[in-house]
Amino acid sequence: xxxxxxxxxxxxxxxxxxxxxxxxxxxxxxxxxxxxxxxxxxxxxxxxxxxxxxxxxxxxxxxxxxxxxxxxxxxxxxxxxxxxxxxxxxxxxxxxxxxxxxxxxxxxxxxxxxxxxxxxxxxxxxxxxxxxxxxxxxxxxxxxxxx
Ligand SMILES: [Fe+2]
Ligand SMILES: [Fe+2]
Numbered sequence: 001x002x003x004x005x006x007x008x009x010x011x012x013x014x015x016x017x018x019x020x021x022x023x024x025x026x027x028x029x030x031x032x033x034x035x036x037x038x039x040x041x042x043x044x045x046x047x048x049x050x051x052x053x054x055x056x057x058x059x060x061x062x063x064x065x066x067x068x069x070x071x072x073x074x075x076x077x078x079x080x081x082x083x084x085x086x087x088x089x090x091x092x093x094x095x096x097x098x099x100x101x102x103x104x105x106x107x108x109x110x111x112x113x114x115x116x117x118x119x120x121x122x123x124x125x126x127x128x129x130x131x132x133x134x135x136x137x138x139x140x141x142x143x144x145x146x147x
Contacts, residue, residue, distance in 0.1 A: 003055055003134035004119045010048050011111050017041065018104045025097050025104075034096040038087035041100075045084070045107065049077040051141065052114075055134045056122060063125050073118065076110045 021037060028034050057064070057073060064070040083103040090096040122131065 001135045002123075002128070002131035003138055004122050004131060006135055006138050007048070007052065007056070008115065008119060011115065014044070014048070014107070014111065017044070018108060021104050022101065025101055028097065029093070031090070031093045031096055034093060034100055035088055038084050038096070038100050038103075041103075042081065042084040045080060047145070049080065051138060053077060055137055056118070059126055059130065059134070060118070060122055063121050067117075067121075069117075073114075076106075080107055080110065 021041065025034065025037060028037065053074065061070065064073070080103060083099060083106065087096050087099050087103070090099060126134075
């Protein structure tokens with residue numbers, strides 16, 4: 001399976017998680033509940049972002065440079081992580097909810113950009129064989145993480 005297909009499939013799962021978070025977060029009563037939701041989102045997103053940073057951004061470096069976006073994707077991954085870490089420090093439940101929901105929205109925008117710009121660029125620039133090899137690497141990472 002191509003890495004772009006795998007990452008797109010992961011996005012679909014995340015969109016479901018985001019739908020769920022958008023639905024339940026406004027009703028969460030305690031700070032602890034909001035923090036748990038943010039920690040869960042951080043744990044799953046981190047893995048996904050790391051995969052993109054390590055497997056996809058490298059081979060696409062020259063293309064990112066061409067469209068002047070080299071730093072953007074790294075920066076957005078960092079920003080998402082920083083926002084979710086910040087939820088853990090917030091003292092008011094209302095603020096924590098707002099920050100979590102704003103981060104969900106940021107993630108949706110980020111995914112959208114990847115689906116419209118980055119993944120099609122990868123499909124255009126990289127060979128089908130390379131995309132499949134990167135998919136195999138993803139599988140190996142996944143297996144190693146489960147051991
Ligand atoms: Fe990403
Ligand atoms: Fe992504």
